[in-house]
Amino acid sequence: PLARQLLDKGDALMATEVLKSYSTSGAGNADIDQAVYLLGVAYLRQHEWVEAQTQFERVLREYPESDSASAASYRLGEALFGQSRPYDFDQEYTLKALAQWQTFVQSWPEHPFVPEAESEIAQCRTRLARKLWRNGDVYRKQELYEPAQFYFKAVIDQYSDTPVYGDALIGLA
Numbered sequence: 001p002l003a004r005q006l007l008d009k010g011d012a013l014m015a016t017e018v019l020k021s022y023s024t025s026g027a028g029n030a031d032i033d034q035a036v037y038l039l040g041v042a043y044l045r046q047h048e049w050v051e052a053q054t055q056f057e058r059v060l061r062e063y064p065e066s067d068s069a070s071a072a073s074y075r076l077g078e079a080l081f082g083q084s085r086p087y088d089f090d091q092e093y094t095l096k097a098l099a100q101w102q103t104f105v106q107s108w109p110e111h112p113f114v115p116e117a118e119s120e121i122a123q124c125r126t127r128l129a130r131k132l133w134r135n136g137d138v139y140r141k142q143e144l145y146e147p148a149q150f151y152f153k154a155v156i157d158q159y160s161d162t163p164v165y166g167d168a169l170i171g172l173a
Helices: 002-009 012-025 032-045 049-062 069-082 092-107 114-141 145-158 164-172
Strands: none
Touching: 002 012, 002 032, 012 032, 032 049, 032 069, 049 069, 069 092, 069 114, 092 114, 114 145, 114 164, 145 164
16 A cells, blocks of 8 residues: 555655565565556656566566456556657567557457557557658658658558558658
8 A cells, every 4th residue: 555655646766665675575465466566557657668567577477367467468568668769760669569559458358448558559550650651751762762662552551540641642652
């Protein structure tokens, strides 16, 4: 309860300190799964993405039947997306976050976080489409039309549900 009160007050740093020791020394306690989950949330609020990822993966690995598992699955997507870079760079973590949120939605379709996950999925897909469009645009500016067409067609074929679709049609024209 103390850690949750600290998180509710916005003191993620103090909550982290309380939860860190409990999550390692409290093994066997009935609420250890919730403590590990809350530690992940505390790390998220501090933008400590890798640490948050570790805690959410721990919940899913060690406590898959826990009440916290579904929320940990959603939050794992947040931790992965936090590690992603803008669309001009490598999109490894955007792809990982996308896959995680899709898995979450498929596994827990009735969960209250599903609308947020669907919004995050759309954001990931738009970022990935923007990356492909940008590659095509670079080739277009260099008057290398064949590779430019390849990227614009990829956006049209794979990401027609994103706002980048129209830009890709214009680029292809």
